Amino acid sequence: MARLSSFSAAVSAIAISVLGGLAPVTTAGTAQAADAPRTATLVGSLQNEVGCPGDWAPDCAATELTRQGDSTAYSRELDVPAGTYELKLAINKSWDESYGADGVKGGANIPLVLLGPARLTFSYDDATHKIGIAPTGLPGAATPADKALAGSSLRTPLTREQFYFLMTDRFANGSTANDQGGLTGSRLETGYDPTDKGFFHGGDLAGVTQKLDYIKSLGTTAIWLTPTFKNEPVQGTGADASAGYHGYWITDFTQIDPHLGTNAEMTSLISAAHAKGMKVFFDIRGIQLTGPSQVRSPSMVGLLWAGPGSGDGRLSWAAWGRLSSAGGRPPGRGSGPGGARRLARAPGRRASRGCASGVG
Ligand SMILES: [Ca+2]
Numbered sequence: 001m002a003r004l005s006s007f008s009a010a011v012s013a014i015a016i017s018v019l020g021g022l023a024p025v026t027t028a029g030t031a032q033a034a035d036a037p038r039t040a041t042l043v044g045s046l047q048n049e050v051g052c053p054g055d056w057a058p059d060c061a062a063t064e065l066t067r068q069g070d071s072t073a074y075s076r077e078l079d080v081p082a083g084t085y086e087l088k089l090a091i092n093k094s095w096d097e098s099y100g101a102d103g104v105k106g107g108a109n110i111p112l113v114l115l116g117p118a119r120l121t122f123s124y125d126d127a128t129h130k131i132g133i134a135p136t137g138l139p140g141a142a143t144p145a146d147k148a149l150a151g152s153s154l155r156t157p158l159t160r161e162q163f164y165f166l167m168t169d170r171f172a173n174g175s176t177a178n179d180q181g182g183l184t185g186s187r188l189e190t191g192y193d194p195t196d197k198g199f200f201h202g203g204d205l206a207g208v209t210q211k212l213d214y215i216k217s218l219g220t221t222a223i224w225l226t227p228t229f230k231n232e233p234v235q236g237t238g239a240d241a242s243a244g245y246h247g248y249w250i251t252d253f254t255q256i257d258p259h260l261g262t263n264a265e266m267t268s269l270i271s272a273a274h275a276k277g278m279k280v281f282f283d284i285r286g287i288q289l290t291g292p293s294q295v296r297s298p299s300m301v302g303l304l305w306a307g308p309g310s311g312d313g314r315l316s317w318a319a320w321g322r323l324s325s326a327g328g329r330p331p332g333r334g335s336g337p338g339g340a341r342r343l344a345r346a347p348g349r350r351a352s353r354g355c356a357s358g359v360g
């Protein structure tokens with residue numbers, strides 16, 4: 001066929017050349033050539049796998065694409081076995097005009113890697129000269145084996161939560177009585193200075209509780225609090241002085257920071273949030289203890305990982321309260337630096353953020 005096509009083109013060229021100035025004949029011949037339907041054949045190393053006698057054969061009918069009506073679009077479905085292939089597209093069953101990657105004439109071969117057998121639709125557009133490959137015969141619905149492959153989050157029960165992350169000190173001031181955290185003196189003693197972004201601004205748990213309807217209205221199912229345990233109020237001197245409004249300088253893991261409220265207010269917040277269908281999560285920085293925190297509360301760091309219910313890295317607020325009232329010593333565990341060592345050696349745990357939740 002390729003030879004025939006070339007032969008026809010040669011004859012036409014000769015005819016035009018010979019007949020020269022005979023305009024009507026020349027015009028008719030050109031129009032006929034333009035109207036002749038172009039054929040589009042998939043060529044490549046996959047051809048003998050799908051019924052052709054050999055690969056890279058532009059005249060194989062088994063991989064010739066079907067023109068879609070009078071359009072420039074062509075397509076064909078083929079069952080292709082697993083394998084690594086390369087392909088392109090040939091026009092009119094010849095290598096005289098072929099297209100590869102990005103529709104470039106004579107362009108690069110297009111790679112195709114199939115890990116399993118697949119029914120594919122190969123398409124070609126004679127306007128853009130681009131080649132498309134799409135799976136057609138997708139297997140049925142996902143199987144349990146497929147779902148196992150998809151894997152799951154390490155915290156599966158949490159992946160559907162709509163978290164609202166808030167910094168308690170900067171969210172809402174529910175009570176001005178606690179703004180200075182029960183301390184007296186300048187901001188370097190109390191940590192309170194709402195004119196300085198590095199100091200406490202007055203927000204507290206009471207404010208969060210008052211705004212629960214607003215938080216829920218956002219679609220929230222879980223509130224994520226910045227660390228709320230008692231902090232070193234102020235660290236640094238001079239221009240470097242700043243306060244523990246962020247909660248990361250924990251000195252006592254058994255007590256809510258007085259700037260933010262009381263343990264009872266935390267219990268109230270959790271109860272109120274639960275009543276509205278929201279969970280409460282604590283952000284507890286165990287690994288970022290700084291300065292005095294490391295000296296004062298090493299046993300509580302260990303407690304984060306050693307306490308009951310900590311198998312998944314979480315500890316309920318109720319369990320937390322029982323431990324707190326027991327003097328911060330989990331049963332069978334001593335306090336002291338050993339706790340910190342347990343944290344350092346805990347394998348497979350994310351020490352940077354242990355979440356104790358208010359989930360009952
Ligand atoms: Ca082959």
Ligand SMILES: [Ca+2]
Binds near residue numbers: 173174175179202259
């Ligand atoms: Ca306040």
